[in-house]
Structure formats: C-alpha cells, structure tokens
Amino acid sequence: MDGEANLPVRPAGARNLIRPTNLDSTSSSSSSFSSSFSSSSSPHLLRNVQAAFKRHRPLGVMQSNSIKPRRMVVPQRGASKSSASSVAPLIDTKKSREVASMSEGNAAKDSTVQPNNMPTVVKETHEDACITPFSSSGASTQTFDEHLNPFDGQIDQIKPGGKDNNQMRPVNFESQQIDGKKKVQFSTGSIATPLEMEWVSSSQAEASAVINHDSKHQNIQNTESDISLKSDGGISSSLAKRTTAVHDQLHQFKNFLSQPMTQSSVVGPSCATTTSVHATSAPMLSSTTYCTHLHSGSHVAVEPSGDFNINPQPVTQGKMIKPSNASLKDGSGMSTDHIAVAAQTSTAAIDTQMQVKEYDLSKEQKGCMLKETKIMENPSLLDAKSIEGKGLTGDVTNTQSQAPLPQNSCIDMKLESSKSEKQQKAASGKGASAPRKRNYDPDLFFKVNGKLYQRLGKIGSGGSSEVHKVISSDCTIYALKKIKLKGRDYATAFGFCQEIEYLDRLKGKNHIIQLIDYEVTDKALLREVLSGSMSNKDGRVKDDGYIYMVLEYGEIDLAHMLSQQWKEMDVSKKTIDENWLRFYWQQILLAVNTIHEERIVHSDLKPANFLLVKGSLKLIDFGIAKAIMSDTTNIQRDSQVGTLSYMSPEAFMCNESDADGNTIKCGRPSDIWSLGCILYQMVYGRTPFADYKTFWAKFKVITDPNHEITYAPVSNPWLLDLMKKCLAWDRNERWRIPQLLQHPFIVPPVPNQPSLPHDENCKLLQLIAQTCDNDSEASKLCCQIQQLLKDPVPSIGSQLITSRDQHCKLLSQMSRLCFQLQEHLISNSEG
C-alpha cells in the first residue's frame, strides 16, 4: 500500500445519519462546547488556532516529509528526539518549572500554565493516516519473520520528541515487585557495577579452602587457543597443573557446546542451554537447559582440589529462569546453583554468565544459530542477602557479609569460540587486564539489573525511545525499550519513569504488555526526581543516564496487521472480514477497558500501540498516559496530546476554556474517540480525517462540531452505528467501553429474536418492524425509537429530565430517528 490515497476506499455514500450536533441546537452539553468552537469561520477560531500554536510547531516546519515523528507535542518541556535534528526543540522552562513543582494531587488541575513561546511542530506527513509499513522497500508482502525489523514501516503517525509528563507523582520504586523480584531501589546508593566476567573468590581464606590452601586468588582466562592464568599472588606450579586440567575440561565443555548449526549452545547464569533456531519462525522454538551445578555431580564442579568437572545434565525445557539478583545491591546475577556452591564450599558463588554473540538477523531466518558462547564466571556477585534469600546457612551468610570480595582475587574463566573480531579483541583484553568496569560489549549486549540481553535488532523507535529485540541468557525473546535521559528536563525524566509505574500497576492484566524487568541507571537523578527535591528543577539531565525496560515481546502491531489485511483485500477484491474485525475490535476494547478501570487514560491510542502477543492484542506505550486524579473522570495535560490522526477534538483544545469558561479536559472519552478512529481505519483503511493533510486542515476540521464525518456504506448497519457512537463530536455523547462491549455489532441480536419492538404499547413500531423482518437498518431504527420512548435517560445522560431544553432535545432525537426510518422505508420501497 503506497499510501492511503491508493487504498481501495469506496466512494463516500450518502450520510446516513445526521449528526446530533446539527439538529440538536438545544443540546445543553454540547452547545456550550459547540458555541465555543462552532465553525471554522467562527471568530473563536482564532483563539483555537492560537491554542494550537501553543502546542504545535509552525506549519512551515510541519510540512516537511523528511522526518516522521509520530506524536504531537504541545509546549515542549522535554527535549526533542532525533527529529529535533531538523527542528530545534522548544523548551518551555516556565512550564517545566510549574510542572516539576506539582504534587500528585494538584498536578492535573494546576498544570495549565500557557507557554509564551511559539511551540514547534516537528512535522507532518502528507499521508498522515495511511499505513505504509513497507512501502519504501516494497517488501510489504513479506512476512514478519522475514523482516526482523518489522516495525520500521512508515505509519501514519506524527511524533515529535521526548515525552513530557506534568505530574510529579512519587513512585515507590523500592517496593515495586516485578515478576516476583524486587526492582531497582532508588533509595539506595549507587549500584555497584557487577563483574559478570570474573569469578572472584570471596576472600583469601575462602579461596584457599576451595581451590588450594596455598593459592589465594586465581584468574583463569581461557580463550579458544590459549589459557591464561592469573593470580595476584603469583602462579604456583600446582596451579599451573590444575590449569591444564581445567583446560581439558573446558575443552570438553566446549565440545559440548559445539552444537550443529541449527542449535546454539549458551551458558547462562547457571545453565548451558541448547537452542534450536528455525528458519521461518521466532528464533527460538525449543531449548534445553543444562544446569551447571558447581558442586559434586554437577555440570562444572569446583572441587577442593581446584579442579573443574564438566558434566552437563539436562534439567529443564525452555524454561525461563528468573535471575535472583534483582534485589541485590550489586545488581548482578546469582543462581541457585551458584549459591549451592557457596554453601558447599564456603566460598563465593560463581556466576556463570552466558553471552551469545550477536547474530545477524537475516541469519536467524535461515536457521542460523548463535555460534559463539562465552562462559564467564563471577563469584563477586554473591552477597548475604542473596544467600539468605535462598535459605542457605547462616555460616555462609556471615562469611559473605564479613568478607568483602577482593577485586583481583578472581578466577576468570572464559571459553570462547569467537569469529567476531570485536569479541576476540574483547576477549584478549579481558585476559590481560584486571577487573574491568564494563566487561561486556555494549554493541552486542544490553545489561539490565546485571542481566545481559543480546541484541537481535532494532524493532522500532518512538518519539523518545529505541526498542530492540533481545534474547536473554535463558533464550527468551524480549523487547527492550531504551530511553535516553541525557538532555531531558527533570520532569520529563520523571514522566518516563511513570510509564514504568503504570506498567507495574497493570502487571498480570491480560491485554497489557508485561514489564519483565527494568533499570534506571541514574539513581541519583531519580532519587531527586522521585523525592520531589530536585536541586535543579529547571535543569536538564546532563549525565548519560538511561531507562531500560524489558518487555514481553510482541510479534506484530495492529498497524502492520491492518496493512497486511488491506493488501490481501486489494488482491482478492474482498471486503473486510467482519468476524476478523469483530474479534480484534473486541480485543482492543478489552485492553482499553483494562486501563480505564484502573483510572488510566492512555492518550495515544493508535494501531501501532496494540501488539499481537500469542494471538491477543496487548496495549503498549504508556508514555503519555495519565492517571485520572479524581471522580470527575477528567485529566489535564499541558503537553503531549497524542498522535494527530487519532486525536479527539478536546485533545486539540485541551486546557482551553469553552464558552462557559470551563476548562476543556481530556478523559476517557478522548480515548474513545481515538478508538473510533482506529475502528474507522479498520473498516475503511484510512482514518476519518485522512483527507486533511496538513496539521491546520486537521485541526480545523476536527475541532469543528459541525463537520460531518463521511461514512461510506457498509454491509452491517450496526458497524456504522458503532463508529458513530465512538466518533460523536460531543464527548458526553460518546459511549463508554462497557456499553461498546455490549453493542449489537459485538453481541449481534439472536436471529429470529430480533431486537424488534414487541412492546404492545408501540403498536405502530410493531407493525413497521413486522414488515421489515430482514431489514436490519429499519429494525435498528425501530429499536432506537422504542428505546427512546421507553427510557430516554441514556440519551439525555441525566436522571432528571425536567427542563424544556431536555424535552426538546429528546423530541429532536425522536424526530430525527423517525425521519431516518421514513427515508429508509421510502428508499427501500422505491428500490
């Protein structure tokens, strides 16, 4: 699909329904809104335009096609991301100040300070609403697996730079649990750099107990062709002998690791894992894990003599082994097996870190495998806490806690069959040097909480982040989101952390992407930010800090699914499969319902933010999500407002005042509008305002209450009705998710028991309905009339229907429905 202009959009049909705002001049709820933004020619337009100017960048910049930011940012507090290369980010320091000082309770309401600066709009694509994921390469017909960077397509989104959040809600990171692990504790001091690649005995005494009474510290470096032995106290001859033995055994181990090309062998914190990589599927279909017990009878055993025994034993099948290190002060990995060694030998534990060489993503599809394996052992990672956690003996705990680990009393064992120059270089460096600060190649790996994740390729990048596909040492595929903090203001940095908070809150929820682990590298900054005692609120983050989020991996996003669907329809000349639509629409609703129940407004709902995970759609990207602060179910934002094509009218006018002087707020109904745009796109292949290419055109038309969205005819009138329920201009008229989940499109009326009026009191309707047995549109209108007659409360949205205005509004609705029914019957009888 080249663009939405090329989509097979049916000619716009007659506008079936007249929008209530047109007929309903007496509507109290909408009229106030409408009068304020009544039409494009209204004198109020100027004010709205000014309001938009406060949020968006100048038009001239916006029309650039060179960059494709996907999210609109209003007064920019955070730094722009890469898009800022062409447009310098505008920083509203005044607003930052306001925001940064806000407390949780008043953040939403007090954040309406208007910027003085002219905000910058990064840009806008001309094909704003189209889905063209593979258009540039023309490879869009290829499968997802054939594109290991599947999300790089150009999708209808407009996004400028960094995320920006205005609420300073303290987050108690200390108490957060993710996957049963305690997470980064911001209140503690800086986390010691773990040294996975070293195996350090916990003390001289312990080392001699384990290895040799006269050998204090050993550091064995074993590469493919050489073994180097290092000791801070010199190499003894007995040690040299043992080294030979070690070499032999490492050789065996290496042989074990030399698997056929269709497998990869990796050694994790406590295990060697054989992974089969298949050509056309995810890179790992099966894995067998061999436990590296480091005591008698185990895979690699350190015996009192100092020898190693290598004896792989299959233990689990493709099982995720969680690191036990998340709560450790040093943030390093520590397996149960290692702790067992420590208990058995009264020495430090050994952290066997697996590293697999980064492999070419294209090879992944060809059945290539992770070819290179490193074994890195590091006993420095054990601390009393971890031992206690494992229920080990007090002796060990005491020993560990009393005996700080000497940095250079280590045995560094590394087995490597690297063909990568980079890795060879790294290996030789390691053999010669003392403990290094960073002992992994950051080009190949990410480290989060001491756990290494090998990069498999970049999945995509958002307004503020890069997302990478990664594989963990236990061969599980994850998405790793990396957000750079440097250059951002403090409030923005906090906003990024808030995404973690939301994801943590939504843990275990079915339709939300799951956060597996996370790390914020700049602890000091976060302590400051989270405690609200920022020394320099208006300042920017200078140090090179990052936020890492390890997330459940999504196979494909809805934008790409839609693209594929429409491509297939182009070829087959078929129309959209209603069951497909119903299934995924329901999933979308369930996902958004989950967050709305948690009183979170997402604010950036769009197809790209729904990922398919094992057959279910899951919601991602809570970067600009906001918690609803009170029962008013409204939130305010003074910064980012979403992605242009999916933005609600109130999102464009957020924080402005309506005619009555009330502040326009964005709450759950704003998300419903975005859902309406998504549904519209699923049905028609384009967003409702796709014809309006520029920001200004979109702004004008979306904020115009009299604008009528064009709905081409569809076979199922309920579908039409559903879209209209979501895309009602007046946010009070939009349906809520529980209602939408019960909409007849999702829950179709049972055949032969049509929802035709059977009420004896509605004789006229009964008669009409009987003659329209197979006419679903007529049936629907009859039902609506009957419903209005029986219970007008839902239509008016108030229990008290006493005012003339309300009566007039109801009569207006009734006459509109009757008119539609009449027109329908006339056109049918003519046909």
Ligand SMILES: Nc1ncnc2c1ncn2[C@@H]1O[C@H](COP(=O)(O)OP(=O)(O)OP(=O)(O)O)[C@@H](O)[C@H]1O
């Ligand atoms: N868990 C995941 N699995 C697979 N892909 C993902 C995952 N999370 C994010 N992505 C991909 O990375 C892209 C960017 O992620 P995300 O939207 O979270 O970042 P962002 O910086 O908040 O983006 P933006 O600000 O542009 O919305 C997504 O559109 C998606 O394609």
